[in-house]
Amino acid sequence: MISNPQHALAFGTLNLIGTDAEQAATGFQFQALGDDADWGNPVPIEQKITSWLQDGAIVALTGQDNRQMFLRIQVLADDSNALAVAEQALMFESYRRNLLTWTPPDGAGEPCVFTVVMSSFDEVPNDLNDLRVIATYGLKIQAEPYVRAQTMVSATKSTQSGTQVITSIDACTSATGWAFQKQPAGGPPTSAPPGVIGGGWLSGVASDIFTNLATRVSMVRTGLSTSLAGSPYIRIEATSTLTNAKYAYGTSGMTFKLNGIVAPVAVQEGNLYWFDAAALGISTLNSLEITVQAGGTSSTNSVRINAYDVSRSNMLGTKATNRQLSRILQVAGSARTQGSLVLSDETKALGTALIYTCPATPGLEQPSLRRLLTSGNSPTVDSTLISGFSSDINTLHTFDVPTTGLPPGGYLLLARLGIGSVLISPWTITWAAKSRQAGVNLPGVQTGTRVIASPPQWDIYEIGTMTLPPRKMGSGGLVRIELSCNSSCLIDEAWLFNIDTGRLTRVECGTGAPTPGTLANRLWLDSPTLESPVPTVWLGTEADRSDSYHAAAELKSFGNHEFVPPEMNVFTVTSYAQETTITLSHYPRFHTRVAAA
Incomplete structure (x- = not known):
């Protein structure tokens, strides 16, 4: 129980927890009564989605409707005219947009501001009220769904200006210094070196994960002793794959530690995770940890962590x-x-x-495609362009996007194009989106063309819309985007934007x-x-x-x-x-x- 409550409640300019001093100055005071007061709640706007579910239903939340609030207010006045003046003041604050601000009584809580969309009030009749020079009103408020802070x-x-320098710390081509650890819930930990994959990366896999119990699986690197002077940003390239397992409650992917300190991801570019070591107070990197917490969903399950590279940089994010x-x-x-x-x-x-x-x-934050170019004409450096390069798509260009960085949905493909050595007008831009697994194109290709008449030197064009990936695939899958033109046509950059x-x-x-x-x-x-x-x-x-x-x-x-x-x-x-x-x-x-x- 709070012995000396400090709460406050203001409706526009009206103090609804009035004082005798206010009444002495104005002839009246307002008092909000606790009886049947109701802050209301946001009202979910839900939409049922037709599906093939045999039982149950998929429901989408499309927004929140206004909350309905109610306050019972009593006016204490010196005389009947003061009651009328108080009602006039309440009238001026009602029937319009306004703010209702409530401050919790213990003095520790922040003021809570309800944005009033509309309000109205009714007088509650009582034959003794006039004799006591009291009036009671029921204030009905329709407010925006969420309460806000007082301060923006x-x-x-x-x-970041300057030239980016990325220096390798560990290329992940050797298991030296690495350990793959498995810690079942309630069980003893185990540790072993990860495997070195022929393509040049480290991989650890844990099987027999307890069903419905979280198992902690980690790739740990120790013995680094790497100074971060002048390059305080750490970049880790890694992936995780779950088979017949799911991430533990409250987690949605890999988590990281630097020198034993939990490190939040500052920038994510697909499978590249960037960290600000200086913000964590780390000047020398001694160890790192990549962790997945998961539980099995069947008796045959596994969790795999792949580590591809660890580097440091003078800039945060790829530039x-x-x-x-x-x-x-x-x-x-x-x-x-x-x-x-x-x-x-x-x-x-x-x-x-x-x-x-x-x-x-992951995947949505870096929609640029040039960094994923796998074939096409050799790029020419041009510092005046957005990407810093140009190449001619009179030869087919292919961009391979990992499915781990491509959440399913509708996508818009844009490209910045310019006139090449020989202009054939109009341009006919041909595009395709293909699902690939194990280096093989799967059936079900999406294709389209965009005709561009009288192109200027450089402009951004909408090339096409598509649903990606064309086919559902496991974590090793790729979506290949192909672009070509019937004329000499320079491409600066292309982007895939998830528009869902x-x-x-x-x-x-x-x-x-x-x-x-x-x-x-x-x-x-x-x-x-x-x-x-x-x-x-x-x-x-x-x-x-x-x-x-x-x-x-x-x-x-x-x-x-x-x-x-x-x-x-x-x-x-x-x-x-x-x-x-x-x-x-x-x-x-x-x-x-x-x-x-």
Whole structure:
């Protein structure tokens, strides 16, 4: 029991936990009564999906509807006129959008702000109330589903400048210093060297995992003693495969430790996991651990961990040029929130800008394809391009995407193309998507063409849409994307965007020095709100948005970007600017109670 409660409840400008001092000053005070008060709850909006399930049903959550709240309020007044003035004050705060702010009574909790969509009240009649100079009202409130914090927060990620240097720590071609460990739930641990696979990597496999009991399986490297001076970022290339097993509750893949310290993934690029060792206080890397916790789902099961490479770098994440970057932003709170995402460069207009947001999920965060090129004409270095290279797709180009980095769904294939040595107009771009297993193309190929008339020197084109992978495959499968053209046609970069899970916006911001009204070095993506119930895209040059304006003809496509805790990936492309910063500003949102930051 709290002996000296410090709680507060404000409806707009009205204090609903009034004091005698307030009544002495105004002639009345409001008191919210605990009887039949109801904070309400978010109301799930669910959609049943038709399926082949023989029993049960698949239900998708499409959003949350408004919460319905109720407060019983009593007015204590000096006289009947003061009662009327109090009712007038309540009327001014009702029947409109407003804020209801509740502060928990122990003084430790954060203020909880309910965004009121609409409210109304009814007087509760009582024949003795007028004699006691009291009025009682039932206040009905319809509020947004989630409560928010009082203070807006911002998360920012900048561009790392300079040349990236990646230095190998362990190429994983020898088992020296490595151990493969298995720790069953409640059982003794076992340890053995991992196997060296002929292709040049290490592999450990644990069988006979206890059914429905978590078994801890790890690849551990010790004896490194590697200084990280000047290169504090660790890159580990690894995969895990489960057969007749599932990840333990609360886990969804591999976890990592550096020097025995749990290391959160800072950037993930398919099977490449990047870590900020300096943020963990690590200046010398002595050991690392790759762990999977899993339970068997049948009597025959296994968990395999493959380690391919361990390196260190002076930059976080793979850098070709700074014109395309994948960055993870922290989203505060526990519920999806409204926010404003800004992409900016202080000295240059952005050029063609792509912003793709998605959950921090393996594969989605790095949609660029050139890094996965397996065959085609030799690339030519060109530092003015987005990828830093160009090659002519008059010869078939193939890109092999691991299925582990390709969540199933609908995909959009974009490519930035330019005129080659000989122009045949129109271009006919031919594409194909193939499932491959063990080096063999499986039946069920998706194909298409895109005809482009009078192409300019460089532009980004929508090549096609597809459902990937074309066929379901095990973790060793690949999806091969093929691109070719009937003419000499240079490709700078291509991208595969998952449009089921992610959201994509493209805006033409111009090239050159920032100029108000024409050449924009700042691009804002704003969520729908009560005041503006559609997503909005703004351009401008000033950080305070004083010269901003809605994108019109400059806007080529837009998505309704979602900001979901605890983190999200933001992949950006800017054809002109190279020193971009992204910032997400938002109110942390929660179910009913706001947690401290």
